[in-house]
Amino acid sequence: MTISREEVEHVAYLARLGLTDDEKEMLRDQLSSILDNMQILGELDTGAIPPTAHIIPLRNVMRADAVVPGLTHEEIMANAPEVEEGFFRILPVFEEDYER
DSSP, rough: OOOOOOHHHHHHHHHHHOOOOOHHHHHHHHHHHHHHHHHHHHTTTOOSSOOOOOOOOHHHHHOOOOOOOOOEEEHHHHHSSSSEEEEEEOOOSSSOOOOO
């Protein structure tokens, strides 16, 4: 299947590609070759081949979702470098001068 120069220019326009005349000709040849190969594949009898989404069998690697007890507030705050009124104390982000 041969692609015309106008089709290459149209695809280049859609992709917002600035192509030289030599590049357009090269792409025309390459795209025509690709479509020729696709036509050959289209002629194969695939009636006995089942449709597949993956070539290898899939296996779920996720664990079962189970509710487990979490950490208490005290356990969480024990890991904080500084705590103020039960919350993490962090340095100001947008202030130039700050007190530690």
